[in-house]
Every structure is written in structure tokens, then in C-alpha cells.
Amino acid sequence: MNLGYYPGCSLHGTSDDYQQSLKACFGALGVSLTELDDWICCGATAAHTLNRKLSIALPARNLALAARQGCDELVAPCSMCSMQLKKAQRAMAQDAALAEEMATIVEAKPGSTRVLNLIDVFERVGLETVKTAVKSPLKDLKVACYYGCLLTRPPEVVEFDDCEQPESMEKVVEALGATAVAWNYKTECCGAGMTMANEETVLELSHKILADAAAHGAQCIAVACPMCHVNLDMKQAAIEARYGTKFGMTIYYLCDLVGLALGLTPQALGINRHFAGRNA
Amino acid sequence: MSRIGVFVCWCGENIARTVDVNRVVDEVAKLPGVRCAVNYKYMCSDPGQTMIREKIAAEKLDGVVVASCSPHMHLKTFRKAAQTAGLNPYLLEVANIREQCSWVHPDREEATAKAIELIRLSVAKVKNNHALEPIKVPVTRRALVVGGGVAGIQAALDIADAGYEVVMVEREPSIGGKMAGLSETFPTLDCSQCILTPRMVDVGQHPRIKLYTYSEVEAVEGFVGNFEITIRQKARYVDITKCTGCGECSKACPLKKNKSEFDFGMGTRSAIYMPFPQAVPARPVIDKTVCAKLTRGKCGVCATKCAAGAINYEDKDKLVKEKVGAVVLATGYKLYSIGKQDGPVAGYGEYGYGKYKDVIDSLQFERLLSASGPTNGEVKRPSDGKTPKNVVFISCVGSRDNAKGLTYCSKICCMYTAKHTMLYKHKVHDGQAHVFYMDIRSAGKNYDEFVRRAIEQDGAKYYRGRVSKITEQDGKLIVRGADTLAGEPVTIEADLVVLAAAMRPADGVTELAQKLNVGCDQFGFLMESHPKLRPVETNTAGVYICGAAQAPKDIPESVAQASAAASKVQITLSSTELTREPEIAHIDERMCAACFRCYEACPYHAIEKAEVRSRKGELVKRTARVNAGLCMGCGTCVSVCPSKSADLEGFTEQETYAMIESLL
Numbered sequence: 029m030n031l032g033y034y035p036g037c038s039l040h041g042t043s044d045d046y047q048q049s050l051k052a053c054f055g056a057l058g059v060s061l062t063e064l065d066d067w068i069c070c071g072a073t074a075a076h077t078l079n080r081k082l083s084i085a086l087p088a089r090n091l092a093l094a095a096r097q098g099c100d101e102l103v104a105p106c107s108m109c110s111m112q113l114k115k116a117q118r119a120m121a122q123d124a125a126l127a128e129e130m131a132t133i134v135e136a137k138p139g140s141t142r143v144l145n146l147i148d149v150f151e152r153v154g155l156e157t158v159k160t161a162v163k164s165p166l167k168d169l170k171v172a173c174y175y176g177c178l179l180t181r182p183p184e185v186v187e188f189d190d191c192e193q194p195e196s197m198e199k200v201v202e203a204l205g206a207t208a209v210a211w212n213y214k215t216e217c218c219g220a221g222m223t224m225a226n227e228e229t230v231l232e233l234s235h236k237i238l239a240d241a242a243a244h245g246a247q248c249i250a251v252a253c254p255m256c257h258v259n260l261d262m263k264q265a266a267i268e269a270r271y272g273t274k275f276g277m278t279i280y281y282l283c284d285l286v287g288l289a290l291g292l293t294p295q296a297l298g299i300n301r302h303f304a305g306r307n308a
Numbered sequence: 309m310s311r312i313g314v315f316v317c318w319c320g321e322n323i324a325r326t327v328d329v330n331r332v333v334d335e336v337a338k339l340p341g342v343r344c345a346v347n348y349k350y351m352c353s354d355p356g357q358t359m360i361r362e363k364i365a366a367e368k369l370d371g372v373v374v375a376s377c378s379p380h381m382h383l384k385t386f387r388k389a390a391q392t393a394g395l396n397p398y399l400l401e402v403a404n405i406r407e408q409c410s411w412v413h414p415d416r417e418e419a420t421a422k423a424i425e426l427i428r429l430s431v432a433k434v435k436n437n438h439a440l441e442p443i444k445v446p447v448t449r450r451a452l453v454v455g456g457g458v459a460g461i462q463a464a465l466d467i468a469d470a471g472y473e474v475v476m477v478e479r480e481p482s483i484g485g486k487m488a489g490l491s492e493t494f495p496t497l498d499c500s501q502c503i504l505t506p507r508m509v510d511v512g513q514h515p516r517i518k519l520y521t522y523s524e525v526e527a528v529e530g531f532v533g534n535f536e537i538t539i540r541q542k543a544r545y546v547d548i549t550k551c552t553g554c555g556e557c558s559k560a561c562p563l564k565k566n567k568s569e570f571d572f573g574m575g576t577r578s579a580i581y582m583p584f585p586q587a588v589p590a591r592p593v594i595d596k597t598v599c600a601k602l603t604r605g606k607c608g609v610c611a612t613k614c615a616a617g618a619i620n621y622e623d624k625d626k627l628v629k630e631k632v633g634a635v636v637l638a639t640g641y642k643l644y645s646i647g648k649q650d651g652p653v654a655g656y657g658e659y660g661y662g663k664y665k666d667v668i669d670s671l672q673f674e675r676l677l678s679a680s681g682p683t684n685g686e687v688k689r690p691s692d693g694k695t696p697k698n699v700v701f702i703s704c705v706g707s708r709d710n711a712k713g714l715t716y717c718s719k720i721c722c723m724y725t726a727k728h729t730m731l732y733k734h735k736v737h738d739g740q741a742h743v744f745y746m747d748i749r750s751a752g753k754n755y756d757e758f759v760r761r762a763i764e765q766d767g768a769k770y771y772r773g774r775v776s777k778i779t780e781q782d783g784k785l786i787v788r789g790a791d792t793l794a795g796e797p798v799t800i801e802a803d804l805v806v807l808a809a810a811m812r813p814a815d816g817v818t819e820l821a822q823k824l825n826v827g828c829d830q831f832g833f834l835m836e837s838h839p840k841l842r843p844v845e846t847n848t849a850g851v852y853i854c855g856a857a858q859a860p861k862d863i864p865e866s867v868a869q870a871s872a873a874a875s876k877v878q879i880t881l882s883s884t885e886l887t888r889e890p891e892i893a894h895i896d897e898r899m900c901a902a903c904f905r906c907y908e909a910c911p912y913h914a915i916e917k918a919e920v921r922s923r924k925g926e927l928v929k930r931t932a933r934v935n936a937g938l939c940m941g942c943g944t945c946v947s948v949c950p951s952k953s954a955d956l957e958g959f960t961e962q963e964t965y966a967m968i969e970s971l972l
Contacts, residue, residue, distance in 0.1 A: 191657065192655075192657025193663065212780060
């Protein structure tokens with residue numbers, strides 16, 4: 029299976045480990061990725077807080093590229109990117125005049141490319157297929173599945189799972205033979221981009237997430253968003269110092285866990301490049 | 309040659325200011341067939357009507373046109389006057405020269421010309437009118453009440469006490485509805501069972517009420533005065549005529565851990581069970597989905613314990629037919645599903661209902677408060693049976709929430725939530741009730757005083773704001789919300805959370821309504837004929853509605869509405885035959901090609917497929933036929949009939965073409 033690939037800024041920057049994991053894991057599942065040629069930023073938080081038209085034009089250009097490059101399905105592994113792409117699609121679908129204007133601005137017509145997040149890809153491959161491909165089941169591993177804000181929200185935009193009590197990541201984790209723990213904070217905010225502007229907020233919010241996962245017996249947390257990973261993994265030492273606790277919680281990208289179960293080494297998946305938990 | 313009289317009304321200045329009534333009279337008197345034309349200041353007044361009557365007699369008129377206000381206003385008045393003078397009332401027409409002329413045209417010249425035209429139209433029509441006689445429909449003088457909650461009970465008792473027979477159909481094994489499970493009722497705190505159960509007994513023992521419990525309406529045929537109802541009596545596996553209600557079967561049943569529907573899952577019941585001790589009829593039923601004998605063919609203990617020999621494992625659903633003249637729908641409500649998607653309504657995942665045992669809905673809390681409940685009225689939380697010391701109540705869960713699809717206010721939640729805090733405080737003196745609300749809506753006699761009492765005397769803490777999330781930590785429910793009056797976030801560590809879920813129509817109401825041709829609103833509540841002036845009538849003659857099936861409402865309102873519906877039923881049943889307007893469709897059976905387009909098009913299902921047979925019984929032809937009891941005279945059949953065999957009395961094609969021709 030070949031899918032289009034929109035890395036977004038993160039996977040080409042701070043979250044290069046995510047890209048490494050993604051490509052290794054998908055490769056083992058027989059999914060190849062074709063990176064969108066000449067892609068640009070999705071606009072992220074900056075665009076839509078300042079200028080609505082810009083926040084739609086940026087993803088619209090990427091969608092137009094996808095259409096021109098014959099890409100029917102586009103993987104956007106970052107929650108922010110996939111949400112922004114879907115938001116632009118929805119806005120243009122609801123407002124013909126806006127769609128017309130966007131086509132003029134980006135000098136091409138955005139098509140009907142289907143945008144996939146990380147979990148969508150595993151569903152697309154088929155959980156049964158994943159299950160049969162498992163070589164070393166993750167028995168005895170207790171995982172807290174963490175969705176963060178944007179994977180399921182806004183519900184009318186992303187149309188993905190139950191926005192308050194999602195279960196789709198748990199299904200993937202269980203297909204690998206691991207146990208998904210029931211916990212409280214799976215859709216709470218990690219602090220996201222505040223990590224740059226106001227680190228205190230991030231430490232407080234992410235601390236709550238780590239503490240709740242630990243309290244419910246989780247040995248690790250699975251994420252499907254580069255921003256979540258940064259705050260829970262890279263900032264974990266700062267959180268531990270700030271609150272005088274020791275979590276030692278490994279934060280996996282969901283594709284890390286799938287890759288491990290498929291028999292890939294941590295090095296191949298880039299897990300050795302993480303900061304917290306068993307790599308610390 | 310016709311002898312038509314034209315009577316032009318001034319309507320004080322309403323018509324005469326813009327229309328030159330004298331000129332109108334002069335002009336229309338010249339129309340062929342017009343015997344006399346007069347005008348008068350108030351034609352609807354006593355002298356005006358007398359003028360019409362005297363002219364009919366003196367001039368031997370065979371048709372009358374009154375040029376006045378809208379026929380909606382006074383057509384009946386004038387037709388009655390004509391009838392007293394010996395003229396068939398359907399030979400009188402009204403030309404509307406007020407709403408359609410003098411009120412809307414400023415120019416006197418033009419308005420006068422238009423008034424003359426309008427009268428000319430009516431004269432042309434009335435020349436083609438023929439005498440019609442009102443239709444008489446026989447009435448079966450008994451009523452059907454669907455639903456045995458407080459509304460249905462009230463309606464049934466009122467109708468039966470007035471002397472008519474009532475057939476009551478209730479889906480559950482016992483009547484009593486939601487009210488039978490409530491603890492105490494606002495604003496007087498009288499015990500719900502104490503006021504309801506005697507009424508249930510009255511229904512059970514009433515000589516004129518025939519009770520079908522554990523039964524549903526399967527099919528409806530007929531029309532006002534003449535309904536034939538098919539009732540499905542679901543297999544109960546207990547012969548209620550033999551059973552004495554001793555209860556030995558339930559005691560002996562080995563399968564005791566089934567969730568009790570009556571306790572909304574807070575308590576358990578056996579596979580053979582009576583929903584509650586005060587049930588009417590006090591007879592058990594076997595739950596065929598769990599009974600070991602019925603699912604696996606093993607057990608049969610209840611039959612061995614039954615001294616009366618009332619257990620019958622071979623029982624089957626039975627269909628019975630009942631004839632009634634009127635129907636009352638009192639099918640009540642259910643609570644919004646909260647935790648999960650239900651049709652178009654999204655779930656409230658953030659409150660963890662269905663996930664956390666100690667997050668319950670308000671009807672479940674009623675059972676915890678009720679002396680007949682699973683805890684005998686002691687407030688104990690479901691997870692560990694401990695007495696909760698901090699209870700959070702959240703109102704408007706699903707109600708007034710565009711994001712969840714229910715835009716309406718459920719009306720009773722503010723009141724019962726205040727009641728819940730009060731009853732909780734009366735039972736747990738050192739407990740604290742917290743209420744999150746959007747607005748407090750307590751309009752009603754002694755209602756606001758009641759809420760103030762909950763706050764001021766019983767110390768309930770009210771926070772104006774919503775709860776964003778409930779999580780569980782170390783056996784506590786962490787409730788995070790906002791106090792928008794204080795402008796700050798609130799976090800409460802609660803032992804129990806009670807959600808005041810929105811009221812929704814009971815399951816299956818839409819299907820039932822379709823069987824009776826009654827409309828439902830966008831949320832599935834039954835539609836009244838007019839929100840103000842016909843609040844318990846529906847658009848189907850002879851079918852009435854009451855209680856929470858029509859809209860969310862409390863007990864006093866449900867009872868008042870039920871009595872209103874009962875009084876309407878009594879009007880319908882008060883005579884042996886009903887008189888209906890004769891202005892309905894008829895089909896010329898000689899011309900009908902039996903294509904049955906009219907059958908498909910008729911919104912009232914008033915067209916029947918009939919056969920014409922010779923004296924020897926041989927089939928001559930098939931034809932469409934109008935059921936005079938059902939036809940509402942809309943004329944849809946006339947417009948779809950390709951052979952022009954359908955026509956509408958009072959608005960025949962001949963009359964209509966004559967009107968058009970008069971203008972050409």
C-alpha cells in the first residue's frame with residue numbers, strides 16, 4: 029500500500045525520531061510513504077489565531093498539491109496538521125465562495141484527498157492484519173493511551189472516535205497483546221505550544237497526566253502526536269524536578285509499540301533517541 | 309333561472325370606507341340570476357341576519373351570497389341564518405371583500421371594482437351549488453388509553469367515571485409508569501407511591517376499565533367513532549386469571565441477579581418477577597431472555613412451586629381486537645441516554661456515565677431515595693454501599709444543549725434537583741449537596757419558594773456553571789466545573805454524582821403515532837393540533853394526547869392535561885352518532901379506472917379499494933371509494949385523479965370552472 033505523506037514541521041525537526049519510527053513501522057507492515065513534494069506549514073496555532081483566511085489557505089495549498097500529485101490518501105502524523113487539513117476541507121465544503129477564493133489564492137483546486145492520522149493508518153491496514161503480523165506480543169505491558177486535545181477535537185471537524193471517551197488507540201494496543209489501562213486523562217491537554225511561552229503551565233498539566241497514568245498502573249504512555257511527546261518525554265525530567273517525584277515513564281509513539289511487536293529493534297525505531305523512561 | 313340574493317356588508321367602516329357599497333349593490337343587481345341585492349352596516353348583527361332570513365322567504369331565494377369578511381369569521385353564522393329560513397346552508401357562499409379587498413387596497417375606485425368581481429365569482433359558484441346534508445357517523449362509545457402512567461391513569465379514570473368503557477393498554481407488566489418509582493414529589497414532598505397506588509388500584513378494580521398490561525398496540529384501523537384496535541398481548545408465561553400473586557415463584561427462582569427495570573438497574577430481580585410489590589395487576593411475568601427454562605429448557609422450579617398452576621412455559625403472544633370511538637395517547641417519556649449516542653443525540657462522554665458506578669441519573673437517584681427502593685430509602689452509593697457525604701447534582705444534561713442535539717428545556721429538572729438536595733439532606737444530615745445549574749427555572753405555584761428552601765434551609769450549594777469533566781481518583785469522583793458568578797473554576801471531590809438528564813419521548817412513540825396518523829415534532833414528541841387553542845387534540849379526529857408524550861412536564865401538569873383529554877373524549881362519545889361536514893371528496897365509481905393514485909396520495913388514508921359486484925356476486929369492477937369518516941376534504945385526490953372521477957363536494961370542478969368563466 030502506498031500513502032501520501034505530509035510530515036509537517038515537527039517530523040522534519042524536533043520529532044525526527046517520530047518520522048524514523050513511522051517509516052520503519054509502516055515499512056514492516058508493507059506501507060510505503062510518498063512525501064508530498066513542495067509542502068508548506070499547516071499554519072498550526074499561529075495562523076488560526078491571527079488570520080482565518082491564512083489558516084485555511086495554508087492547508088488548502090497542501091491539499092491542492094496532494095490533488096495535483098494524485099494523492100488520494102494523505103498521512104498527517106501530527107494531530108495539529110491533520111486537524112488543520114480537515115478543518116480547511118470542511119470550511120471549503122461548507123462555503124462554495126470560500127472554496128472558490130482559495131482556489132484562486134493557491135492557484136489550484138484542493139481535491140478530496142482523505143486525511144489520515146496515525147491511528148487511521150492502522151485501521152486502514154486492518155487491525156486483524158496487524159495482529160497476525162505481530163512477532164513478539166507485548167505481553168504484560170500496561171499502556172496508557174493518550175490522545176491529547178486535537179486527535180478527537182473539534183469533533184465535528186476531525187470526526188474521529190468519541191471525543192471524550194475514545195477507544196481506537198486501545199484497540200491497536202490490544203491487538204499487539206498489551207494491556208490498555210483505564211485512566212482519566214486521555215483527552216486532557218498537555219500544554220502543547222505553551223511549552224515555548226509558559227513552561228510552568230506545561231509542567232503542571234503534563235504532571236497531572238503522568239501522575240494519573242502512573243496511579244492507574246501504566247508502565248508507559250502511547251501518544252500519536254509529536255507535541256504531546258515533547259511535553260511528556262523531553263519535559264519529564266523538568267516535571268520530576270519541579271514536583272519532586274520520579275516517574276521514569278517511557279513515552280512511546282504508537283508506531284513504536286507496533287514496531288516493537290512486529291519484531292523491530294528499539295534502535296531501528298529511534299526509541300533510543302527518547303529522553304525519559306528506560307532510555308534515561 | 310336562479311333566484312339569488314346578494315347581501316353586501318359595510319362592516320362598519322371596515323369595508324364601506326374603501327368600497328362604494330351602494331355602487332356594488334347597483335352593479336351586482338344587474339348580474340343574471342340575481343333577484344335582489346341589498347347592503348347593510350353590520351350584516352352579522354341580529355337585524356342583518358333577520359334581513360337575510362326575510363329576503364329568503366319573501367323573494368323565494370334559492371341561493372345567497374354574503375359579501376363581507378373572511379368565511380373563517382362568519383360563514384357558519386350566515387349559513388345558520390339561511391337554514392332557519394328554510395334554505396339548505398350549503399347554498400350560501402361568502403365573498404370576502406374585507407381581508408381580500410377593502411383592508412388591502414387603498415384606492416376606492418379599484419377596490420370597488422374588485423369587490424364587484426369577487427361577488428360575481430361567488431354568484432357564479434352559488435348557481436352551481438347543490439344542497440348537501442351533514443354526514444352522520446355512528447360512534448362506538450368507549451375509549452382506548454395507551455399508557456398506564458399517571459397521565460393515562462387520570463384520563464382513564466375520568467372517562468370511566470363519566471360512564472364510558474375504557475380499554476387501557478400498558479407496555480410494562482404493571483401500570484404506574486415513572487411516577488410509581490419516584491420517592492417524594494415537589495413542591496409538597498408527599499410520597500409518590502402514597503398518592504399514586506390508590507389510583508392504580510382504582511384502575512385495576514374499575515368495572516368500566518379493561519386493562520391490558522404487558523401489551524402493545526399492534527395496528528389501528530378505522531376513524532373517529534369507529535376505531536378497531538389490534539392489541540398484542542405479549543407472552544407473560546403466567547396465567548393472570550389463575551395466579552394469586554403469592555410470590556412463591558419469585559422466591560424460588562434461582563436466577564435472582566437480573567437488573568431490575570423498575571429500579572433503573574440499581575436493584576436486582578429474579579427471572580420470574582413482579583416489578584414492584586404494589587404492581588397492578590399484582591401478577592408476575594417471566595423474562596424470557598434470562599429464564600433458564602425458556603432459554604435452555606432446564607429449571608422449571610417456578611412451575612413446581614406454583615400451587616395455582618398458573619405457569620405456562622408454552623405461552624405465546626396473542627392478538628386481540630377492541631372497538632373504540634376515541635383514543636388517548638399517554639405514552640410518557642424516557643431519559644436521555646447520557647453516555648452513548650442515541651439516534652441523532654450525541655453522548656456526554658465527559659461525565660463518565662456508564663463508566664463510573666457512582667455517576668447515576670436522576671431516576672436512579674429517585675430509587676435510592678425511595679422507601680420501596682433497593683436500599684429501602686437509605687442513600688448508599690452503588691460502588692461500595694457507603695453513604696455519600698458530598699453529592700454533586702448537574703442539571704441540563706442533554707437539555708438546552710445544541711451540541712448534543714436537544715435544544716429544549718426539560719422543564720422539571722430544576723425542581724426535582726432541588727427536591728433531591730432536600731431529601732438527601734433530610735437523610736444524610738452531615739452531607740453536602742452541590743448543584744451546577746445554567747438557570748433556575750422554577751415557575752409554578754409554590755415552586756420558587758421550594759427552591760429557596762433547598763438553598764436557605766437545607767444548605768444546598770448552587771454554582772451557576774457547567775461541569776467540564778468528571779474523573780475518578782482513589783474512590784472519589786473529581787468534578788471539575790466553573791462557577792461563572794464567582795468567575796473561577798471549581799473542583800469538588802464527590803462521592804456520588806447525579807445527572808439530571810433530558811426528557812425524551814418513550815421508545816416506539818413515532819411508530820405508534822404513524823399508526824394513528826398523528827404527527828411528531830423534530831424531537832419525537834407528539835404534536836398537538838394547535839399549541840394554544842387545541843392543546844390536547846391532534847390532527848386526526850378522535851385522537852387526543854396528554855402527559856410527557858406531548859412535551860416534558862411535571863405531575864400536576866400531566867394530570868391536568870389528562871383530564872382535558874378525557875373531557876374531549878367525553879364530548880366525542882357523548883352522542884350515538886357524530887355529525888361531520890359534508891364538504892368531502894366523492895368518487896364517481898362509474899368513471900373510476902381503479903388506478904388508485906388517490907389511494908396513494910391521500911394524506912388521511914381515507915380512500916379504500918372497493919369492489920362493485922353484480923347481484924349474483926360476480927366482480928363487475930374495482931373502484932376507489934371515499935371513507936366519509938376519514939376524509940378531511942383537502943382535495944388531493946381530485947388533483948391526482950387522471951379520469952376526473954374524484955370531486956370535492958362544496959368545491960366541485962363545475963363550481964370552480966363556473967367561477968373562472970365568470971371572470972373571462
